[in-house]
Amino acid sequence: MERKGILLVVSGFSGAGKGTLMKNLVETYDNYALSISMTTRKPREGEEEGKAYFFVEEEEFLQKIKEEKVIEYAQYCGHYYGTPREYVEEMLYRGKDVILEIEIQGALKVKKQFPDALLLFIMPPSAEELKRRLVGRGTETEQVIKQRLLRAVEESEGIEEYDYILINDRLEDCVEELNNLVMAAHSTPARNQEFINNIRKELKSLSKGE
Numbered sequence: 216m217e218r219k220g221i222l223l224v225v226s227g228f229s230g231a232g233k234g235t236l237m238k239n240l241v242e243t244y245d246n247y248a249l250s251i252s253m254t255t256r257k258p259r260e261g262e263e264e265g266k267a268y269f270f271v272e273e274e275e276f277l278q279k280i281k282e283e284k285v286i287e288y289a290q291y292c293g294h295y296y297g298t299p300r301e302y303v304e305e306m307l308y309r310g311k312d313v314i315l316e317i318e319i320q321g322a323l324k325v326k327k328q329f330p331d332a333l334l335l336f337i338m339p340p341s342a343e344e345l346k347r348r349l350v351g352r353g354t355e356t357e358q359v360i361k362q363r364l365l366r367a368v369e370e371s372e373g374i375e376e377y378d379y380i381l382i383n384d385r386l387e388d389c390v391e392e393l394n395n396l397v398m399a400a401h402s403t404p405a406r407n408q409e410f411i412n413n414i415r416k417e418l419k420s421l422s423k424g425e
């Protein structure tokens with residue numbers, strides 16, 4: 216039976232550890248493909264073009280939207296972020312589980328377009344620990360950290376829209392749990408409709424003695 220890829224949408228407050236988790240996940244298991252987003256925000260130190268993001272100017276971003284080359288996009292703390300369409304469609308077609316690490320507005324748009332998508336929300340063990348991680352990462356100014364914590368308050372209102380929450384306490388445990396959820400999702404009837412229909416058909420002819 217052909218393996219159908221799952222579209223995996225991963226959100227969570229800034230600093231919860233999404234980036235770290237996704238890196239670990241794709242290094243540990245080979246069934247995942249991580250979508251690289253486009254953004255108008257400037258690269259952080261160490262972020263490489265085409266690895267962390269495709270860094271573009273606003274004009275180019277808006278042009279891609281016009282050309283329908285993004286699946287979804289949103290604004291986050293003053294910058295645009297969007298998911299390029301081609302890579303996602305290609306990897307799903309190849310049977311990969313495709314990860315979109317995106318914020319909540321984008322996640323809800325994807326859910327509408329792809330009702331079979333699996334939506335996961337990564338939580339820190341506590342709000343205190345979230346702030347510690349965000350400050351400890353050392354990539355944002357105090358003012359941006361403030362903005363991101365305010366945004367987290369808003370995002371926390373939407374968590375019930377997701378299929379599962381995952382608490383990123385011990386990194387390795389969280390990676391394993393995440394993979395377990397995806398493996399379980401592969402076994403739902405809705406994601407195996409073709410197989411089920413075939414067995415039904417075969418059973419019918421078998422029972423008629425054909």
Ligand code: ADP
Binds near residue numbers: 351
């Ligand atoms: P996000 O992508 O959600 O904004 P990051 O992956 O950049 O978050 O992680 C934020 C900070 O927290 C980083 O410095 C990272 O090393 C750290 N971190 C991530 N996961 C854990 C964890 N399970 N325990 C402790 N620190 C973590």
Ligand code: 5GP
Binds near residue numbers: 288
């Ligand atoms: P950061 O600036 O920390 O890399 O990302 C800020 C937020 O934008 C995070 O919540 C991240 O998940 C989200 N994000 C990254 N790429 C995309 C995207 O393509 N679309 C949407 N909607 N959000 C994104």
